[in-house]
Amino acid sequence: MKGGFEMVQGALEIIQPHEQWDYPTVGFAGASSNPYSKPIIENRCTNLERNELSEWVEHVTKQLIEDLPETGTDNLQTDIAMVYEDNLVPALLSELRPRKIQRRNYCDELEDHHQTNFTEIKGMNRLDEQGLSLITLLLECAVAISVDNLGEAHRMLLELTQMASPYGPSCAERVVAYFAKGMASRVINSWLGICSPLIDHKSVHTSFQVFNNISPFIKFAHFTSNQAILEALHRHERVHIIDLDIMQGLQWPALFHILATRMEGPPQVRMTGMGTSMELLIETGKQLSSFAKRLGMSFEFHPVTKKFGDVDISMLQIRRGEALAVHWLQHSLYDATGPDWKTMRLLQELSPRVLTLVEQDISHGGSFLDRFVGSLHYYSTMFDSLGALFPSDDLNRHRVEQSLLYREINNILAIGGPARSGEDKFRHWRSELARNCFMQVPMSGNSMAQAQLILNMFPPAHGYSLVQGDGTLKLGWKDTSLYTASAWTAHGSR
DSSP: OOSSEEOOHHHHHHSOTTSOOOOOSOOEEOSOSOTTSOOOEEEOOTTSOOOHHHHHHHHHHHHHHHTSOOOSOSOHHHHHHHHHHTTHHHHHHHHHHHHHTOHHHHHHHHHHHHOOOGGGOHHHHHSOHHHHHHHHHHHHHHHHHHTTOHHHHHHHHHHHHHHOOTTOSSHHHHHHHHHHHHHHHHHHHHHHOOOOOOOOHHHHHHHHHHHHHHOHHHHHHHHHHHHHHHHHTTTOSEEEEEETTOTTOTTHHHHHHHHHTOTTOOOEEEEEEEOSOHHHHHHHHHHHHHHHHHTTOOEEEEEEOSOGGGSOGGGGOOOTTOEEEEEEEOOSSSOSSOOHHHHHHHHHHHOOSEEEEEEESSOOOSOHHHHHHHHHHHHHHHHHHHHHHSOTTOHHHHHHIIIIIHHHHHIIIIIOSHHHHSOOOOSOHHHHHHHTTEEEEOOOHHHHHHHHHHHTTSOGGGOEEEEEETTEEEEEETTEEEEEEEEEEETTOO
């Protein structure tokens, strides 16, 4: 491997104008940096206001939980159900709303906790009394749903949908509007006892590409994973890559370009792309095959229209002598892999040389209230990051919020969890991999440099934070981690 950085600008020049792929001029690092160097933390939000929406969400949800009496159980939903029967939660929330919407008292509480002068923060001026009132009402509604008080939840949802718009000027109003829609789906599903979401994958894929263009999060997932795959497959002449949810295959041309320019010559690459639509998979295969052909690289594409956890290993056409890489960019848009225990069993059977995993830092398991609290903090942060970059009437911003983030919110609240799907989901895949015959491969210093180059494409004043530690790379907004990239290898890997 060549030292330093190899730019993939040639990949950009080869892609034809009619093709919808879009890649940054960011290259893969060489292998000169020490992967065990001291963790690096770069905070790019110096002298900026803190994330006012997610700050308040985190504060008020903690307050809600801490104010509940202890019942001697670890089940949060059970705790709340018990106190709700005693009319303690309605009383708590009735006190919570007026206390939190008093700007002066709220700022004093946060200032004491964070030792920061919040009265001078510009963001707090945007998060006005109406925004605080909306989020507090949303919390009340979540508590009602968690204890199956659907009539009261329906009443509050009607109020929320009249007060909050996804086109609103504040992030708080937009977040509440989408959460209210997701919770309304949850209430309807609870009444009817059915849940069969319809997904327009073409629309999702197009919106995913827009998200890739306007935000560093998807580029971070793609390029850090490609760097780990490149290092793991160094000098192998035959390579098999399995993408558990390939979509449009946006990340692979950049990797192909580097593989095609290796000093020892390009490897033979075979790719298994998994998805739900054979039509879309075939189109992705054609795009990738055309790109590989222009690079003079031997390439074979194999589409599989089943969830990874539901396939037999014979369907993946594993061949002797091939170095196997598995890539999984997790998201909450839909269930791409099926039951987690089946996915883990197949990964163990495959024993890949490298498994690259990019996870959203949000839990899909647990009770409804657990998922609600975690997702409200997560998506308020995500909405704040988009709100800092784009005005409220920006069409690309609205498309990402409507077609991607809302779909994820709806999937977590209305569909996700054992009670909705019948499938138990791991809270953290990294800990499960460590317990199931996988060893973590520390993300190298080159991966860190790769991620930093991606962030340099975006104005530094916008507050993205990059953290390297515990063998992973984390990308977030201000003080909240949103995506974590890690790499793994199986004992006795292929």
